[in-house]
Amino acid sequence: MKKFTYLLLAVLFASFLAACGGASSNTTSSGTYKVAVVMPSAINDLAFSQSMYDALMKIQAERGADKFEVAVSDGVFVVEDAAAAIRDYASKGYNLIIAHGSQYGASLKEIAPDFPNTTFAWGTAGDTFGLPNVFAYEALSQEGGYVNGVMAAALSTSGTIGVVGPIEVGDAKLYVDGFKAGAMAQNPAIQINVNYIGSFSDVALASEAAQTHAAAGADVMTGSAQMVVGAIGVAEQQGILWFGTQSDQSSLAPKIVVASQVYDWTVVINDILDLMSKGTLGGKVYAVSLANQGLLIKFNPDYSLPAEVKTLAENTIKGIQDGSIKVEVGQ
Amino acid sequence: MRNYVNSLIDGLFPLFATLAALAVGAVMLLLLGANPLVGFGALLQGAFGSPNAWADTAVKATPLLLVGLGICIAFRSGVINIGGEGQMIMGALASISLGLSFPSAPGIIIVPLALILGFVAGAIWGGIPGFLKARFNVNEILSTIMMNVIAVQFMNMLLRGVLIDQNQLGAAKIPQTARLSTAFDLPRLVPTRLHLGILLAVLLAFLVYYFLWRTTVGYKIRAVGLNRFASRYAGIKVEQYMVLSLLLSGAFSGLAGAVQVYGVTHFMITDGTAAGFTGSAGFNGIVAALFGQLHPLGTIPASFLFGALLVGANQMQRATQVPAALITALNGLVVVFVVSSEIYRQQRVRRRAIAEMKKQEALASQTKG
Numbered sequence: 001m002k003k004f005t006y007l008l009l010a011v012l013f014a015s016f017l018a019a020c021g022g023a024s025s026n027t028t029s030s031g032t033y034k035v036a037v038v039m040p041s042a043i044n045d046l047a048f049s050q051s052m053y054d055a056l057m058k059i060q061a062e063r064g065a066d067k068f069e070v071a072v073s074d075g076v077f078v079v080e081d082a083a084a085a086i087r088d089y090a091s092k093g094y095n096l097i098i099a100h101g102s103q104y105g106a107s108l109k110e111i112a113p114d115f116p117n118t119t120f121a122w123g124t125a126g127d128t129f130g131l132p133n134v135f136a137y138e139a140l141s142q143e144g145g146y147v148n149g150v151m152a153a154a155l156s157t158s159g160t161i162g163v164v165g166p167i168e169v170g171d172a173k174l175y176v177d178g179f180k181a182g183a184m185a186q187n188p189a190i191q192i193n194v195n196y197i198g199s200f201s202d203v204a205l206a207s208e209a210a211q212t213h214a215a216a217g218a219d220v221m222t223g224s225a226q227m228v229v230g231a232i233g234v235a236e237q238q239g240i241l242w243f244g245t246q247s248d249q250s251s252l253a254p255k256i257v258v259a260s261q262v263y264d265w266t267v268v269i270n271d272i273l274d275l276m277s278k279g280t281l282g283g284k285v286y287a288v289s290l291a292n293q294g295l296l297i298k299f300n301p302d303y304s305l306p307a308e309v310k311t312l313a314e315n316t317i318k319g320i321q322d323g324s325i326k327v328e329v330g331q
Numbered sequence: 332m333r334n335y336v337n338s339l340i341d342g343l344f345p346l347f348a349t350l351a352a353l354a355v356g357a358v359m360l361l362l363l364g365a366n367p368l369v370g371f372g373a374l375l376q377g378a379f380g381s382p383n384a385w386a387d388t389a390v391k392a393t394p395l396l397l398v399g400l401g402i403c404i405a406f407r408s409g410v411i412n413i414g415g416e417g418q419m420i421m422g423a424l425a426s427i428s429l430g431l432s433f434p435s436a437p438g439i440i441i442v443p444l445a446l447i448l449g450f451v452a453g454a455i456w457g458g459i460p461g462f463l464k465a466r467f468n469v470n471e472i473l474s475t476i477m478m479n480v481i482a483v484q485f486m487n488m489l490l491r492g493v494l495i496d497q498n499q500l501g502a503a504k505i506p507q508t509a510r511l512s513t514a515f516d517l518p519r520l521v522p523t524r525l526h527l528g529i530l531l532a533v534l535l536a537f538l539v540y541y542f543l544w545r546t547t548v549g550y551k552i553r554a555v556g557l558n559r560f561a562s563r564y565a566g567i568k569v570e571q572y573m574v575l576s577l578l579l580s581g582a583f584s585g586l587a588g589a590v591q592v593y594g595v596t597h598f599m600i601t602d603g604t605a606a607g608f609t610g611s612a613g614f615n616g617i618v619a620a621l622f623g624q625l626h627p628l629g630t631i632p633a634s635f636l637f638g639a640l641l642v643g644a645n646q647m648q649r650a651t652q653v654p655a656a657l658i659t660a661l662n663g664l665v666v667v668f669v670v671s672s673e674i675y676r677q678q679r680v681r682r683r684a685i686a687e688m689k690k691q692e693a694l695a696s697q698t699k700g
Contacts, residue, residue, distance in 0.1 A: 040602065042656065073648060075655030077602055078610040080595055081645055084387060088649060102505045103600045103607075127499065167487060167603050169506045198487050199603035 033063075033273060036071040036089035037098040038082050041201070043074045047226040047246040048263075052100045054247070055265035059273075077201075083107035090115040096272065098122070102170055108134060112282075119281045121272060124171045126285050137268045137286040141171040141224075141245060142178025142329040143320050144261025144295050148243040149182025150316045151258060152220045153190050154309045155241055162213025162240075164206050164223030164231040165196040172224040175245050175261070177329040179222055182316070193218065199227060206230035214238050232257070250300035257300045259313070267294045291321045337683065341676050345622045345633065348672035349640070352664040359660065365651040377646020378639035384646075386523035390595060392638030394419070394587040394609070396532040398616025399623065399630040400539045401457075401583030406625050407543060408576035409556035410464065414457060414475030415584040415613025416605040417482030421456040422449035422585025423592045423608065424486060424494075427599055430511045430592075431494065438514040445515070446531075446589050453585015454578045456482065461577030465570035471577060479613070483605045490601045507600035517594040526594035532634075535583070539627040552576050584613060615641070618666050621673050640665060 037056060039049040053072065060068045071089065076082045082104050089097050090111065099108050099122040109129045112120045116133055123137035152161050161183060165176050176194060183190050193216055195209045206223065207230035213221055214234065222243035223231050229252060235242045236253040244250070244260030268286045275284065288294020297317060299305060319325030357367035378388050398415045405412040426445035433441060460474035487506065496509040517526040543549035554562045555572045563569050588609070592599060601607055619637045623629030644658045 042654070071649065071652060073645070073655065075659070076645075077604070077607050079600060079607075080390075081610065084642070085645060085649060088646070103507070103602060105505070106507070106510060106596075106598055106600070125505070167491065167506055167601070169491060169504055173504075197603075198484055201602070201604055 034094045036094040040077040040101040045226040050247045051263040133281040140289040141175040145175040145178025146182035149179040153183040153186035158219040160191045160217040162218035162221040163194040166200040166225035203230035210234035254302040348668040352668040356661045373650030374643035374647040378643035386525040388639045392634040394612035395619040396634035397587035399620035401580035402620035405580035408552040412580040417479035418453040418581040418584035419588035420482040422453040422588030425452035426589035449589025450586045454582035457581015458578035461574035528590035528594040
């Protein structure tokens with residue numbers, strides 16, 4: 001029993017030390033940023049969360065870790081836990097707090113007014129709630145979806161394409177709708193089977209859905225959100241081509257991933273930092289697109305894409321960039 | 332005296348198990364290059380370091396306690412309810428539907444009605460597996476789990492459909508409801524997130540204690556759990572009481588869902604999983620109840636301890652910047668250790684009982700001889 005008393009004392013002492021440590025000053029000299037990000041899935045999910053993490057790491061590499069400090073809370077899919085984390089980071093004096101998930105908006109709306117000197121950013125969303133210290137960002141993922149769809153229809157020999165989606169909302173829906181539009185534009189007779197599995201995280205269910213698509217004769221597949229790793233596994237086993245989105249998914253299955261639409265949030269974050277240095281703490285809505293280089297189509301170097309399909313893809317990208325191709329989805 | 336010490340040790344068993352789990356967690360922290368003292372310091376500070384931290388712990392404990400109370404009833408009658416997640420969701424959906432339908436009604440009418448509605452919805456969702464078990468002898472472990480899946484998909488359907496917030500800017504529509512009128516917020520007790528739900532939960536814990544140990548129905552529920560066949564022989568309608576206990580168990584989970592909506596989130600959003608809304612309280616409530624040795628009053632401190640762990644672990648992740656997966660692993664370790672210690676505790680109780688019996692026998696034979 002005595003041992004436990006000592007242990008308890010030790011733990012209490014440790015907590016006392018931590019409490020003292022927490023009271024350090026949070027003033028920052030100009031050009032130095034303390035950034036915290038709260039994300040719903042893991043930083044290495046090869047999808048939504050990773051796209052933001054990669055962007056932050058890229059900026060940190062450019063600016064230096066002493067000028068751009070990054071704290072991460074990943075895997076926070078419970079909204080109230082995220083709210084606690086956001087509030088905690090704000091009270092610890094972080095300059096920029098990124099709530100990387102559309103589910104965090106309602107929490108931000110309540111927290112941001114309590115910290116008028118802190119900048120908050122959230123997405124994917126298009127609403128700053130009229131607050132002067134909130135930025136919002138979204139992805140016009142239908143654009144890359146359209147490009148992927150054009151390539152998919154051009155590469156499919158069976159004439160059947162399978163799509164594994166999470167829930168029919170948000171940037172996943174935009175991507176899938178754009179993909180359908182692109183594929184139909186390339187080949188109006190193409191058969192596109194879309195299956196929304198009702199989950200962003202159920203990897204096993206995603207692979208089940210992929211099996212079903214394969215059985216239905218699909219020779220090209222795509223999908224959105226972090227559970228697609230299950231579908232990519234099935235595609236790799238069966239030699240089905242895969243188109244990725246959100247992050248570069250080539251490393252998952254180098255043989256079958258043709259290309260990925262990558263969300264590159266660096267343009268957004270850099271502009272936010274720029275505005276912050278000029279004293280603007282929020283109020284702007286960003287939309288990353290092919291035109292502003294916030295969306296990039298990354299071709300898998302290990303997959304030998306026929307030259308005419310690559311040209312087709314590049315022309316499509318150009319067309320969307322200069323507005324000659326209109327992706328009429330989500331308007 | 333010896334008995335007293337023994338039962339005290341039994342009562343503290345889950346606590347020892349938690350400490351053991353944290354010790355294993357310390358090794359994991361070391362391997363990840365984080366200082367365990369800093370980590371656990373942050374854990375304690377996050378859970379108890381400030382009035383706000385205390386409030387967060389209590390807020391986290393509330394659904395655990397409510398679900399746990401239902402679990403006490405179910406497990407005491409010998410049925411296992413793993414459907415807390417689905418029952419919470421159904422309770423939440425029923426209660427939020429009412430609030431969203433009558434946004435300008437007075438809160439004094441809507442809030443109690445919504446909580447009752449949540450209670451009833453949970454009761455129905457828990458009662459169905461109960462009925463299936465009583466009528467067709469369907470295994471309630473399987474049926475309650477399957478009812479969870481149905482509830483999740485039902486939630487996804489409603490949040491994408493009739494309940495979706497129509498006033499959203501931007502191209503991407505988020506599957507979430509509008510915020511409930513602020514008039515319906517459960518009253519805050521102090522200027523923190525602490526809401527009336529926690530008082531309600533503690534009050535209900537005493538009520539459940541009274542129900543299980545001081546009423547005939549409660550007595551019969553426990554009798555069925557102790558020995559189904561003897562109970563039947565004694566004239567207790569066993570099936571009826573199993574249905575009732577699952578129904579009540581579901582009702583408390585449903586209430587937990589309703590309290591979560593009116594006290595904490597004030598709106599609903601789905602990421603496609605049950606845990607996205609419940610935070611796994613439907614499962615963690617089982618652990619809290621086991622922690623409290625399936626006693627309603629024991630479940631109160633157990634829920635607080637577990638709530639503190641959950642809140643503190645998030646703080647620990649922020650302080651040490653270890654991957655979030657470690658936090659999940661740490662909570663899992665606590666569950667495994669606590670549940671295993673419960674088995675060990677039961678063995679101890681049995682061994683003591685047998686030793687006692689042998690002593691009595693020896694005494695009896697002595698007096699005979």
